[in-house]
Amino acid sequence: MLDLHYWPTPNGWKITIMLEECGLPYRVVPVNIGRGEQFDPAFLAIGPNNRIPALVDHAPADGGEPLSVFESGAILQYLAGKAGRLLPEDPRARMAALSWLNWQMGGLGPMLGQHGHFLLYAREKLPYAIERYGNEARRLYGVMDRRLGQTGAYLAGDAYSIADIACFPWIMTHKAQQLTLDDFPHVRAWFARVRARPAVQRGLAVGKEWRTGASPATDEESRKHLFGTRSTTGGAG
Structure with missing residues (x-):
């Protein structure tokens, strides 16, 4: 257990x-x-x-x-x-999945966390911090959008993996972060694809x-x- x-x-x-x-x-x-x-x-x-x-x-x-x-x-x-x-055995696909997992851990999550903090929760609204982390959030969305435009499906390639699972809950915060997926069409299509999975829905309900x-x-x-x-x-x- x-x-x-x-x-x-x-x-x-x-x-x-x-x-x-x-x-x-x-x-x-x-x-x-x-x-x-x-x-x-x-x-x-x-x-x-x-x-x-x-x-x-x-x-x-x-x-x-x-x-x-x-x-x-x-x-x-x-x-x-x-x-x-959910972690490919093929070495190239495996390294792609691990690379994008670490990209989320070191970049997407921390930067969106900071953006959300200064935008939504900080008592003092600091324009520099909001602009700095907002720009970084948009940059990271752009990085992800380009990658998904290359693969056409998921972050590691054709197969859904732990990289997608790591990124999805953070992209769920886009509305609160005042970002629109219309600016990132490949992310938007990926987001809909992942969100439709029954296991994702069950996980979010916990x-x-x-x-x-x-x-x-x-x-x-x-x-x-x-x-x-x-x-x-x-x-x-």
């Missing part, structure tokens, strides 16, 4: 989508990042960067003690290996009921845990 320590955020959705795609049995352990549960010592034992998601495999391949994995990109790779799915109530923009306790200045502050990784 797999335990997924989770909250419904783009990085959390990556893993529920992957688990649903692979048909692996799992149990969801909620970690309410707006209430600071990511700082609980029990969670830090498996997620030392105090960010969700984190995974515990109680039946690892080596037959040993439960194995914990943190960081969403590492979890996607681990699950691909466990299920034998914990949907928890996303009710005040947003971090107005809930002071959530703001303290998500956007504070302490070195231990954080939520989704």
Whole structure:
């Protein structure tokens, strides 16, 4: 059995989508990042960067003690290996999938996260930060659009992979980020193709009921845990 320590955020959705795609049995352990549960010592034992998601495999391949994995990109790779799915065996396609996975982890996610923060949640609206991260968001959308124009289907080529799963939940934020997919037609077609997958819909539905109530923009306790200045502050990784 797999335990997924989770909250419904783009990085959390990556893993529920992957688990649903692979048909692996799992149990969801909620970690309410707006209430600071990511700082609980029990969670830090498996997620030392105090960010969700984190995974515990109680039946690892080596037959040993439960194995914990943190960081969403590492979890996607681990699950691909466990299920034998969604990471191509062909070396060129495999390197393409891993390259675009790391592009998301190092670029698309962090830059959209910063853009969303300064655009939507920062108390002080800083025009320089909004412009800087907005321009970078559009640049990254353009990079992705060119790639999908070359492949005609998915980021690694003809086959859907963990690279697409990693990117999709972040592209879901385009409306909140005040971006339009009409400016990126290849991304728009890809987005519709991925969103139509039944496993994607099931993954997005996990914990949907928890996303009710005040947003971090107005809930002071959530703001303290998500956007504070302490070195231990954080939520989704």
